[in-house]
Structures are given as C-alpha cells and as structure tokens.
Amino acid sequence: MSSSAGRLARYAGLVGSVLLAVAGYLGGALPDAPLNVTPVSIWRAPGGPATLACWLVGTALLVGAWWSLRAGAPSSRWACVTAALWALPLLLAPPLGSRDVYSYACQGWTYAHGVDPYAVPVAAAGCPWLETVAPIWRDTPAPYGPVFVLLAALAVTVGGGLTGTVVLLRVIAVAGMLLAAFCLPPLARATGVPTRRAAWLALAAPLVGVHLVGGAHNDAVMLGLLLCGLLVAVRRPGRPGALLLAGALLGLAVTVKASAVVVVPFAVLVGASGRTVLRSGAWLGGGLVAAVLGSSALTGLGFGWVGGLTRSGDSEQWTSPPTAVGFVVDYAGALVGRDPQAVPVARVVALVLLAVVLVALWWRTWRVWRRADAGSGGLSDGSARCRVVLHGAGLALVATVILSPVFHPWYATWPLALLALSAARTTWFVLPAAVAAFLALPDGTNLARFTKAPGALAMTVLLLFLLLGRWRHAPERSPHP
Template sequence: MTTPGASLSRYAGVVGAVLLAVAGYLGGALPDAPLGATPVSIWRAPDGPATLACWLAGTALLVGAWWSLRAGAPSGRWAYVTAGLWALPLLVAPPLGSRDVYSYACQGWTYAHGADPYAVGVAAAGCPWVETVAPIWRDTPAPYGPGFVLLAALAVVLGGGLTGTVVALRVIAVAGVLLAAYCLPGLARAAGVPTRRAAWLALAAPLVGVHLVAGAHNDAVMLGLLLCGLSVAVHRPGRPAALLLAGALLGLAVTVKASAVVVVPFAVLAGASGRTVFRSGAWLGGGLLGALLASSALSGLGFGWVGGLTRSGDSEQWTSPPTAVGFVVDYAGALVGREPQSVPVTRVLALALLAVVLVALWWRTWRVWRRADAGPGGLSGGLSDGSARCRVALRGAGLALVATVVLSPVFHPWYATWPLALLALSAARTTWFVLPAAVAAFLALPDGTNLARFTKAPGAVAMTVLLLFLLLRRSDARALRSWMSAPPH
C-alpha cells in the first residue's frame, strides 16, 4: 500500500527531474556551450543564476526523494514506475553533467572513417565535432574496448550529424539501463532480497537518471551486460552452455569498460553448482575469452585498446582517494621546499593494493560461499542454500567494484553506479553506499563542470582525513567479516 510519504517522494522527484531538464536547456552540456567554464563564469552567464538554481534545487529534490525510501519502495512495481517517471524529463533533456558523449561521438566517427581510435586522438583524426569535446580528451586515444567503439561507430552511421549521433548514443545507454532493469527482479529473488529495495536503489538513483540517461554514459551498457551475465549464471548454475553465455556477456561488458573484469571471479561463484568452482570457471572463462577475441577481430583493432587505458588517468582530481593522498604529500613537501610529485606514485601503489584486495576479497568470499550451505551452523541467514550462495557472490562482486572505484586513479560521479547496482542486490545495510552516491550527485554542474577542479586543496585534505578515519575505524577486520555474513533486511 502506497503511503502519503511515498507519494510525496515520488512527485518531489518528478519536480526535481523537471528542474534538472530545465537547467539542461538553460545551460547544459550543449554543443556550443563555452568550455573551461567555472562556477563563477556560469553564474555570470545570462541564464547563469536560473541555471544553477534549477540544477541545485532539482538535484536536492531528487536526492532527497531517493534517500527517503532507501529502505525500499512500497512495491517493486511502484519503484519501476517511479524510476520511469523520474527518467522521462531527463530522457528529453540535453546532455547533462558531462561532455563525454561528444568524445564518444568523435571516437565513433574516427573508427567509422577508417582511422584507429587507439592510435590517434579525435583532433588528429579530423573529427568535425572536435570543438565539442573537452580539451583534455581531444588528443588522447579511446580508453574503451572495441565493443563500445563499434557501438559508437554505429551511432555515427545511424545518426548522420552530431545531434543524431548523440540521440543514438542516448538510445544505446537507455537500452543498457533497460537491460539492467529487466535482470534486477530475477537477481533479487535469487539472492533473497526484496525487489522493491533493489529496484529502488539501483534504478531510481539520481546518478542513473542524470549521468546514464541524460549523460548517455557507456557505463549504462556495461552495467546492463554485467547484470545480464550474472543473471544467466545465477539461474543456470553449473550448466556449460549457460556459463559460456554468461562469460560471453561479461566479456562484452569488459569490451565496453575494462573495469568490469573485476566481477568475473565472483561470477564464477555465482554460477557454480555445489563444489564445481573450477569447472564453472573454465566454462565461464571460455565464454569471456571468446567474446574478447571475437570483438577484437570483428573491429579489426586487436587489443590496441589496452594501451588507451593508461590515458584515462590524465585528469587529476581529489575525488580519487589515491590522487588526493598524492596531492597532500605534495603540499607537505612544498612546505619544506621540495616537489615530490607524489600523485603518480600513490596511484601505482593504489593499483598494487587493489590487486591484493581483489585476491583477498575473492578468497574471503569463496570461504563464506562454501559455508553458506553448512546447515544450522552455516551462513544462510534463513535463506535457501542457493540464495545464500548467490547473495554472497553478488556481495563480493559489489565489494570488488567498491575497491575498484576507491583505488582507481580517477573518479567521476557516474562511477558510483557500478557498485550501487550489485550492492542493492546483496548488502545488508544501505547507508554506507547510498550516502556516497547521494553526495556524488552534487559534484557536477549541468554543463559538465566538475566542482572537484575548483576545490583541489581542501578536497584533497578532507579526503585524506576521511581515509585515515575509516582506516582507523576499520582496522579490526572482524567488522567486515560480521557485515559480510549478515542477511539483508
């Protein structure tokens, strides 16, 4: 039964989404919007005050409405309808929160016109829309896999001009969101989690509407393929054909964004039947390898995209914890007359730590997964053995994505949607991952201006202090172990 509070949240979110769309038309990431803008210059623009007022009010309404029902919507159907209502105004808005869609368009144009997007930047390739691309990305190779390059090229062919290409890219992103929405109920049931909670957290999140729908980020396609692959593995455990298909879907997700690869070891557990982890891993790995080889061969680009990944960290912002720590070390060095240039070092150390964390996390998840069917003394939490194992595997995958986001060289607000979807399906408590996603919704302005660029020193210090606080608080690993074994509400 829908309560008055839930209805108020629904329509407050609708008003918020409409305000965000209005902000987009007044000062969104339009093709002719001035690049390199600052919050001050946006304020001084003819429609600047109205743009910022609509944007901040709309974001606050949408975030507040989402937050108010973080324990779960009245029903799964209600959550889907509300998420759709919130997405409609953003579906017809200009690109919001980022100019990446123009980079996608030019990378697709580069490939469609016979050049290698992994060898040249879009400026050198002669893309006619290069002026719409953020300057930092005009001379860098594409950091995305061949699967997405093929989709971007298809958008260029179907769209013709820039506007048509952007529309086609948004259709592709929305298809990714719809695929994720289709898979969510089945995964929620398999993990013993209420669909009304999983759908609400994963689909109604403001980051989804603003950055995946309006911003047309390719993260939407990656998430759709990830959830689809996991769904196949979960619902047909131990079956070779299903595991091959699941591996292929996960492999396609990797060919969109390489960060999806961290989910694969946990997908093996999700698709294992009983103790057949090794055999399941072999079948799933075969499907993944087949998808990687097929997409690389079909595009004719081979594995040149791997080199492009190294340029994704050209942007330095304190929202990436390793980068923030590097900034603070540099500030401390400057106080004693030195220039340590610590950011590259802290980033490399963080990636090494990520590798260790992922291995330890899989090992821990595997041990918990094995005990999920151990009878009265096990960890089923009142669920069936299959649901308990599924929940453990999905939770491990979600934590792997959390570690990837936290320890990566760069963080953008839409990255928070990666773990959000899987933790919505598996986590016992929600505030710890819902709160950062809510905060991230305020980090960008409608034209793509990233507020982290203008709060470098205070942001880096604040992030470093937060990290120290969390490390001290979580120094006892028992907190993590008890959390992982708790059943979802």
C-alpha cells in the same frame, strides 16, 4: 510506508528532474557551450543564476526523494515506473553533467571513417565535431572496448549529424538500463533481497538518471550486460551452455568498459554447482575469452584499447582517494621546499593494493561459499550463497572505484547495482552516491577542479578516519553481508 509518502517522493523527484532538464537547456553541455568555465563564470553568464538554482534545487529534490525511500519503494513495479517517470525529462534534455558523449561521437566517427581510434586521437583524425569535445580528451586514444566503439560508430552512421548521433547514443544507454531493469528483480529474488528495494536503489538513483540517461554514459551498457551475465549464471548454475553464454555476456561488458572484469571471478562462484569451481571457471572463462577475442577480431581493432586505459588518469582530482593522498604529500613537501611528485607514486601503490584487495575479497567469498556445501555458517540455502557472492562482487567494485587513479560521479553506479542486490545495510553506500550527485554542474564542470586543496585534505582525513574505525572494530564485524 504510507501511500502518501510514496506519492510525495515520486512527485518531488519528478519536479527535481524537470528542474534539472530546465538547467540543461539554460546551461547544459550543449555543443556550442563555452569550455573551461568556472562556477563564477557560469553565474555571471546570461541566465547563470537561474541555471545554478534549477540545478542545485533539482538535484536536492531528486536526491531527497530517492533517499527517503532507501528502505524500499512500495513495489518493484512502482519503483520502475517512478524511475522511468524521473528519467523522461532528462531523456528530453541536452547532455547533462559531462561532455563525454561528444567524445563517444568523435571516437565513433573516427572508426566509421576507417581510422583506428586507439592509434589516432580524435583531433588528429579530423572529427568535424572536435570543438564539442573537452580539451583534455582531444589528443588521447579511446579507452573503451571494441564493442562500444562499434556501437558509437553505428550511432554515427545511422544518426548522420551530431544531434542524431547524440540521440542514438542516449537510446543505446537507455537500452542498457532497460536490460538492467529486466535483470534486477530475478536477481533480487535469487539473493533473497526485496525486489522493491533493489529496483529502487539501482534504477531510481539520481546518478543513474542524470549521468547514465542524461549524460548517455556507456556505463549503462556495461551494467546491463554485467547483470544479464550474472542472471544467466544464477539461473543455470553448472550448465556448460549457460556458463558459456554468461561468460560471453560478461566479456561483452568488459569490451564496453574494462572495469567489469573485476566481477568475473565472482561470477564463477555464482555459476558453480557444488564444488565444480574449476569446471565452472573453465566454461565461463571460455565464453568470456571468445567474446573478447571475437569482438576484437571482428572489429579489426585488436587490443589497442588496453593501452588507452593508461590515459584515463590524465585528469587529476581529489575525488580519487589515491590522488588526494598524493596531493596532500605534495602540499606537505612544498612547505619544506620539496617537490615529491607523489601523485603518480600514490596511484601506483593504490593499484597494487587494489590487486591485493581483490584477491583477498575473492578468497574470503570463496571460503564462505565453500562452507555452504556443509550447511554451515547459515548458508544452507541457495539465496544466501548467491547473496554472499554478489556482495563480494559489489565490494570488489567498491574497491575498484576507491583505489582507481580517477573518480567521476557516475562510477558510483557500478557497485550500487550489486550492493542493492546483496547488502543488508544500505546507508554506507547510498550516502556516498547521494553526495556524488552534487559534484558536477549541468555543463559538465566538475566542482572538484575548484576545491583541490581543501578537498584533498578532507578526503585524506576521511580516509584515515575510516581506516582507523575499521581497525578498531574489525573483530566485531561479521564476514557475512
């Protein structure tokens, strides 16, 4: 790649980032911004055309710059510097792409004032910032683990008012991304993947800058702890102390956001030495259980957050494939005068399928990992074994994102980090992440809400097309990444 191409991508992305920040000030998720708006109402609002123009052009520039270097930046340091440069305008902008940060603030306020956020929704708790929270989340319990609720309460206590709390929640998100940036290069070296590619794909992605930094989503903290736990396991395989620490870090990731749990079985293989899978699993599991039980006990919150997870699906959008299929079945039923109520059924079926897929992915990964002991299958070196395991973990996160009852654009950052460290081909996961960057408007309006029927039909057709293609070409596929 020429230096001129790198400079062009860097500064095109910077211009895009600045435009997104401008859109945030013109019509972002500001505390007093109107709720339940539509793209038409945004357009008609004062400064609406300028808001949408800045947002769409800025997103296109940022996505285009990231896409142009998907094969790898000039160096990992260059990638990190560029990602930081792009994040700076977003760091100074109002909350972008979502109002979730206000939910975090109210949940932290609830806990800081001695009320259990898993038992009492923020509306009933009397949060003074309730009007900033999206209506759908005002009467639901917190779905996040005790560690993140504790961090949110700390932000409320130190920050004082709403502005200070939001600033500190963004600082916490940035700390999570810094931890991820610290772990990515050594993990890339462990898997034999170019560090310049891994750092670029995982850190410079528009979804990271806009949603994890600009939106201050707790996914940033989860990813930082997740990658740190994997790095400890990779660096000291078979060492009881290291496995305990790795398990504790993974447990903390789970107690921020429960979706991290699907990576744990793969972390056991990463941390195993030789055939010591059971012993590795025992030590790593011990650290994880200690972190989960310890954080639940120390915060006094127990496991109420597990029940809160069941309310995360209250939002129904076609961007979740199971929900889209349910929509299409309901539409077909309506044509013949029936009301199948297929969405809940499709979601339950998808969760059962997810459990089966996760077991199958781990079993397949374990079989390939086990053959490495005999030096067969081209996996005689440690980097190839590590790459296979992290690829399996990345696919597990892909399955989790695809088969979950709800999908938000920032969910795509979960598998993005691990696949950047392990996948041989990148287009198949970089392209969806690029498309997802266009799904939200600066004030948090999700465009999927306004394209329900055509979006559901398109998603269902795409799903059938991919399944058919997978079935037709399955014998030609290699089990290795």
